[in-house]
Amino acid sequence: MCATIMATKFPDAPKIGMVSLGCPKNLVDSERILTKLRSDGYQMSPDYAGADVVLVNTCGFLDSAKEESLEAIGEAMAENGRVIVTGCMGDEADVIRAKFPQVLAVTGAHQYEQVVNAVHDASPPIPNAFVDLVPEGGLKLTPRHYSYLKISEGCNHRCSFCIIPSIRGDLVSRRIDAVLREAEKLVQAGTKELLVISQDTSAYGVDTRHEPRLWKGREVRAHMTDMARELGQLRTADGVAPWVRLHYVYPYPHVDQVIPLMADGLLTPYLDIPFQHAAPSVLKAMKRPANEAKVLDRIHKWRAICPDITIRSTFVVGFPGETEADFQYLLDWLDEAQLDRVGAFRFEPVEGAPANALPGAVPEEVKEERYQRIMAKTAAISAAKLQAKIGRTLPVILDEVGEPDEEDGSIGATARSQADAPEIDGSVFLRDVGEGRKAGDIFDVVIEDADEHDLYGVPVQD
Numbered sequence: 001m002c003a004t005i006m007a008t009k010f011p012d013a014p015k016i017g018m019v020s021l022g023c024p025k026n027l028v029d030s031e032r033i034l035t036k037l038r039s040d041g042y043q044m045s046p047d048y049a050g051a052d053v054v055l056v057n058t059c060g061f062l063d064s065a066k067e068e069s070l071e072a073i074g075e076a077m078a079e080n081g082r083v084i085v086t087g088c089m090g091d092e093a094d095v096i097r098a099k100f101p102q103v104l105a106v107t108g109a110h111q112y113e114q115v116v117n118a119v120h121d122a123s124p125p126i127p128n129a130f131v132d133l134v135p136e137g138g139l140k141l142t143p144r145h146y147s148y149l150k151i152s153e154g155c156n157h158r159c160s161f162c163i164i165p166s167i168r169g170d171l172v173s174r175r176i177d178a179v180l181r182e183a184e185k186l187v188q189a190g191t192k193e194l195l196v197i198s199q200d201t202s203a204y205g206v207d208t209r210h211e212p213r214l215w216k217g218r219e220v221r222a223h224m225t226d227m228a229r230e231l232g233q234l235r236t237a238d239g240v241a242p243w244v245r246l247h248y249v250y251p252y253p254h255v256d257q258v259i260p261l262m263a264d265g266l267l268t269p270y271l272d273i274p275f276q277h278a279a280p281s282v283l284k285a286m287k288r289p290a291n292e293a294k295v296l297d298r299i300h301k302w303r304a305i306c307p308d309i310t311i312r313s314t315f316v317v318g319f320p321g322e323t324e325a326d327f328q329y330l331l332d333w334l335d336e337a338q339l340d341r342v343g344a345f346r347f348e349p350v351e352g353a354p355a356n357a358l359p360g361a362v363p364e365e366v367k368e369e370r371y372q373r374i375m376a377k378t379a380a381i382s383a384a385k386l387q388a389k390i391g392r393t394l395p396v397i398l399d400e401v402g403e404p405d406e407e408d409g410s411i412g413a414t415a416r417s418q419a420d421a422p423e424i425d426g427s428v429f430l431r432d433v434g435e436g437r438k439a440g441d442i443f444d445v446v447i448e449d450a451d452e453h454d455l456y457g458v459p460v461q462d
């Protein structure tokens with residue numbers, strides 16, 4: 001007897017295209033929106049042609065970013081025509097509508113519900129109890145082995161060059177138990193590296209008076225130190241401790257408390273601190289939080305406790321009123337601070353930022369000359385620091401494995417050391433990694449060579 005198997009044919013689910021612009025925080029927003037839409041039964045489209053609706057998650061931080069956002073909307077309109085705009089630039093709906101009257105909807109930054117509702121209106125979901133599943137850990141736009149963990153929105157500071165508080169509002173911290181639950185799910189789903197992000201990670205919980213919540217039967221405060229200690233205890237299914245990296249930390253006194261956690265191996269020995277400048281008069285004009293004058297002492301103390309700590313920072317050159325003496329002060333400060341990783345930007349006025357009204361605009365050619373000088377200085381510091389790593393054995397996390405060499409079959413790979421955050425820092429290029437390694441593997445390598453930003457090495461033979 002033969003049985004006839006009837007396949008149930010479901011109607012095709014609507015498909016969503018996503019263009020995500022701007023910073024990692026925006027990327028996390030895009031992931032959240034896509035996760036919600038996926039759980040509502042939508043499918044993703046990798047191209048414009050296959051999408052029923054295209055979402056453009058915009059960035060409005062700098063005027064150049066706004067330009068880029070408008071260009072992206074224009075492209076999506078031309079290629080598809082059914083476009084919903086969200087993100088920071090969504091707060092300027094009239095500018096978008098004036099240029100693109102046909103957009104289906106415009107929603108602002110982190111208005112998840114509104115943007116999801118707009119998608120439902122534009123292309124209603126088809127309910128299907130059999131296929132409405134979200135992969136564990138949600139949908140991710142980053143590779144599976146690292147994930148951004150957003151702990152708060154907004155910022156209580158009012159740096160004169162920044163419009164984020166006027167777009168995103170004051171600091172709103174997530175509950176500590178929600179943050180830890182999300183981190184635990186990510187790690188269970190295969191994340192080997194957690195990148196903690198916010199506008200000001202060291203201010204986490206200030207708005208909720210560090211409200212404690214129960215987590216695994218004990219009270220944990222919404223505080224950077226408590227969070228870091230708990231994240232450091234997570235383990236993957238096969239018992240691997242994920243790397244935990246703190247980004248956007250300001251040098252408040254309590255930051256000293258996380259350095260011993262790095263020395264004990266609970267946290268990745270890496271701090272991303274956007275100092276922006278060192279000269280007191282420029283910092284004052286920038287209205288920056290924290291007093292840089294004592295920071296050099298603190299950095300020396302941090303290195304005494306955790307000699308392997310990597311300190312990454314960003315600096316702005318050519319801020320209004322910056323004199324040659326101020327700039328030289330910054331270069332001397334960098335000589336003393338010996339920061340491991342540095343990014344520099346030429347000052348760019350942002351529409352709506354108070355800094356635009358400051359006197360003493362620095363001519364473009366002077367900005368450029370200072371930019372070249374700071375880049376040369378920091379590249380030299382970085383090169384010397386990386387040279388000192390030659391011969392050492394360091395743990396790395398694997399990002400990408402190459403194809404076997406046609407002649408000798410050897411396999412190369414790209415990895416990162418604990419000093420390298422994805423996308424922004426250097427790489428460790430590996431030779432002869434052997435077969436069977438995969439992205440996310442953490443193992444020891446011997447460093448054989450170095451240049452200004454990257455290292456070269458080979459895995460330690462077991």
Ligand code: SF4
Nearest residue numbers: 155157159162164199
């Ligand atoms: S700390 Fe300053 S630069 Fe950073 S988000 Fe807040 S206001 Fe902007």
